[in-house]
Structure formats: C-alpha cells, structure tokens
Amino acid sequence: MTQPVAQPLLTPDRTNGQPLLIVENLVKHFPVRGGVFNRVVGHVHAVNGVSFSINRGETIGVVGESGCGKSTLGKCVIRLQPCTSGKILYEGADITSLSHADMMPYRRKMQIIFQDPYSSLNPRLTVNALLREAIKFHHIVPTSEINDYIVHLIETVGLRPDVRSKFPHEFSGGQRQRLGIARALAVKPEFIVADEPVSALDVSIQAQVLNLLMDLKDKFGLTLLFVSHDLKVIEHFCDRVLVMYLGNLVEELRCDKLHDEALHPYTTALLGANPINDPDQRRPLVVLEGDVPSPFNPPIGCAFAGRCPKVMERCRHEMPPLESKDHGQRVACWAVD
C-alpha cells in the first residue's frame, strides 16, 4: 500500500483574503469485504491524499476518468461521506470531525447538485414539497413567506411557477436538473459541489444548464467545485482545474493556461484524446496504451507510469510529489523539471 505523499499546500495569495475551503491531504479508502467471515480483505483507494483550496467566488473543476475518485472527492469535501484521514477547513474552521448537530450550519452553506437529477429527487414529493422541506428545516424564510420564496426560486432557475404541483417524473432531463439546482439553491448556500451536472443531458440542454449555473454563480456569488469527465466543459466553465488520476491529484492549473502550459503527460493526453469539433483540424488522437489500473491494488510509484509515454525507471518505484510552479500550477511528475 502506498503512503500518500505529503503535498505542499497552496499559498492562498492569488486573491485577497482567505480561501473559503481548504482541503489537506484528504484520503478516502473504501473497505472491501470478502471471504467466509466477511472480513475486510483490502481497500479501494478512492482518494489518496489530495490537497487544494478554493477561494470565495471561484469555480474549480475536477476532471478525470471514471474511477479516478473525482466524485468521491466532491462528496467527502462536503462530508456526505466521512473521509478516512485528512482535514477539511471551511472558512478556517475544521469541519472534518464535527458531530451531526454541529455540522448542521455547514450543511446549509454547502450543497450538492447530482449527475442524475431523477434519482436524487424524491419521486413521491411534488416540487413544492421538495423545496419546502429544505427551506423549513433550515428556517430560510418565515413560514408565511415560504410560498413566495418557492415561486421566486422556481423562476430563478428558469421554470414556470405552475410546475409547483408537479412530480419529478413529469419533467424532462434538463428541467429536472433545473429542479436539482433549485433544490440546492433553496437553502441559500455559499458553496456548491456540482457532480457531473450536465453529463446526462443533450448538447443543447447542456448549454442551457451551463448558462444557468453561470448566471446563478454571478447572482449569488457562489463558489463551485465542478466535477466532470468532460475537459471541454471544465475549460469553458471553470477558473482552475484539478486533474485526478487513480485517486491522486496529478496536476492543478488555470483553465486559460490549459492548452499552453499543461505539463503532466496525463493532462496532455486528456487534451489530445478529446476530438476537436472541427473536421479541418483533424489530427491523430493521442492514444494511450492500456487501461487505468485498479484502485484496489494501486501500483507502487506513479499511478500513470504504466500508460505514460514519458515513463522513466524512477516512475515505477517512487511516487512523484506535487510540486508548485508559476501561476499556482502544481504538477506531480518526475519527467517535469
């Protein structure tokens, strides 16, 4: 089992003020049980010591292939799942091991939008009931104003107020995602984890939802952690991107520098594997050999070594540390100096 390498923390000097959220060395292992006695036979190393910080008003993208731990990271950050070790600081306060009751005020501030809005909305509740539940629980507005507030919310996400009496199944995918967004916004959060919010949607609807998220972000001054496998969407939408591979953070950089300054071979491979929407710029896609290794038994050394075009002997034995570069870029690779 590899020990998570200690990663230097970003100095929060890029903006004035303290980061809204600091994550230090976050580790999440899922036990795997098996055998006759159902003992723990091993662990899936979903997140392996990830550190980053998010400033207020910033949008950070998390990109990676399936199973790289990006969704788990999102869920651990807002404590929907307990983390194995590490620290989460929200506005400077350590929320990693707060009790259920102490966590409550933070639950209001931190919300999540899921990939599949259908399975994340209670099918037996009307839109009105869905939204009211959260608003009442967190005492967002006085009871007498709840109805007006719900109408306002529904209009904010671009739906007609008469949908209040409908059930989730009566909506299309795009509308349901709007409801999911309304549900997250209902409690006036500061920080939202958007877990693949547009992946299940058609292209034209995807653009509508992305625009909506962009507007809401400006309107309410939201801070977003945007998890997606689609680098094009992340590049368009986010300020910075965290690139993950098999539970490790391999690179962090600004999205406007993505094409020019990406250093990690995996980031460049991801960029090169994405087909360009232009038949005249057709180029051979960057084809990586092999598949992502199993997170159940991750390789010693760099997780990407088996597929990396720049692999060296050292990569197979030693995990590269995440090193800081200019413009807050960080990269974990032995081949980068």
Place this chain on the structure above:
Amino acid sequence: MNASTNSTAAPVLSVRNLTTSFRTDMGIVTAIDGVSFDLAAGETLGIVGESGCGKTVTSKSIMRLLPEHLTIYGPDSKVMFEGSDLMKANERTMRRVRGDKIAMIFQEPMTSLNPVFRIGWQLEEALKYHTDLNRSERRERAIEMLRLVEIPNPEHRVREYPHQLSGGMRQRVMIAIALCCEPSILIADEPTTALDVTIQAQILDLMASLKKKLNTAIMLITHDLGVIAQVCDRVLVMYAGRVIEDASVHDIFYRPQHPYTQALLESIPRSGGKERGKRLPTIEGMVPSLHELPSGCRFSERCRYCEDRCVQEEPDLLRAEDGRRVRCHFPLSADRTAAARGET
C-alpha cells in the same frame, strides 16, 4: 473522403422513405418519418441528433431488430441492400444478413455480451452460423480477430469471461465479433459514449484503421459532434424523427444550412476558444414530443429565423446541385452564417 461524397458511386445501402411507428399506450407514435439516404462503400456516415430524434430507431429498423408486434413500418419504406429490399425479407434471410453482411455494435458493451459465455465462444458463435469453418479454424479465426482489435495476449483472452475485461476491452471484443464475418456495413450505435475519453480515442483510432484495412462502410450514430468531426466523411443531422440536413462533414461544420445544425454547433463549448467563461449560445425550448408535433417545420418553435411559412407548412428535404440536402424553407447562406457568428 472525396470519393464518398460522390453520389454516382453505387451505394451499398439505400434507405428510402423509412418510416417506423410504434404502438404505445398513448396511440401510434411515429418515431422516424420518411428517412432516406445512401451509404457508399468504404464511407463513414455520421448520424447525429439529440436523444429521441430517431438515430437508434433508424439503425434498428435497417437491421429489423425492433419488436415486430409493436412496430409498424411505413408501406413504402425500402431498405435496399445487395439488390433486395430488407423490409420485405423474411426472418431467415434477415438472420443471414445480420452479423454476416451488416453488423452492429451497441453503446453498452457489458449488456451486449453474454456474461455466462467465454469471449471465444461468443466470437465463434457468429462464425458457426455464417461460415463453414470447423471448430479449430473458428478458434484460430477468433484469436486472429482479437489480435486485429489489438487485444493483448489473445490466446489467453479467448478463455476469459466478459466481466474479466475492462469497458474498452469489451467494446473491442464487440468490434471483433462484428467484424469477424467481414461485413460490408458496420452500424456503430454510440460505440464510445459509455467510455472514457482516452479509451474513446483508442476505439476511434481502431475503427479508423480497420476501416482502411477492410474497406467496411460505417454508419456511426452519436450525439458527440467532436466524434463526428474526427471520423466521419458525411453527416446526417436528425431532428424529431426527420433528416433535416445531409452534407459532407466539412460543409456541416463550416457551412451549415439548417438553423438547427448551426445552433447545435454553437452550443458546444469550444476547446481553446476565446469564448471561455462566456455564456453559450443555446437553443431555447425542448425537442417537441412525438405525440404532439408542430404542424409546420418541426424545429419552427425553437428556430431563431422562424417565419409564418415555417409554422404553416413543413419543408421538404431538397437536394441541391452539389448533392447536399436540407429540410428548410430558408436555408442559411454562407453570409448569414457568418453574420450570426458575428464575423462580418
């Protein structure tokens, strides 16, 4: 690429007026309506559109894979393949065509492989029905096919079960099964949608090199315009059960004539573009329900150029001199496209 846009080359597949309706609880719904196109030998034809536009129904109708008791094909629907009409063929003939002459790969490689049989068995099954190879020849051919789709260690892999392979490997096995009888047409229905980008790149790369080697005509169904731009020669754009545009891949991307094609292209975030962080142009509204289609052009409700005539009368799919087809009363000219992009 140029040869394929040449309409004089004899097509391997001609679809004419394909209309497929389904009996549902809410009455008869027409999923695709009057779809016509040709597929030339060695050509890669992309079919693109949003969910529910009829891409998959088109491919399954050609293969006649839809549940017969619920499906009604239009009386003048024709699928001409090797001189005969597949719409009129009986089940026995269809079984000979499927897998042998026209093969199909599906979106979800896990559910299209049988979990209880070994990879080798599944490859050999196709050979058993379509060729007269004996057992050992079939095994040899199966291994050869796995090698062709670049599966490492194929002698070992033929004895493995689908669950022992990764998603990308399973899709390779599906491609190997599809190609083992050297079909003249390969229908790929969202072959990379369930895969990660790096694996998608592997599969697209593989399909391109196999096409070169075997000269198979490919019908690639996808909603991903990036994939279309990367691999296709010609593109059909579908909307609400209709073909609305048919042109070479270059024309689709640079000179779209249908407002829907134009809007669809604009709404994808561009990589490395200057528009980063800006609002994306969107298509307002939603795809109309097939139960209540608008009377005129099916896109009229969402079209930014909609005029009275569009609401009253549905345009025909008209062929221009250069061979492209578009279903619009007021097709976009090059100047109009540039103006919309603000490049005047």
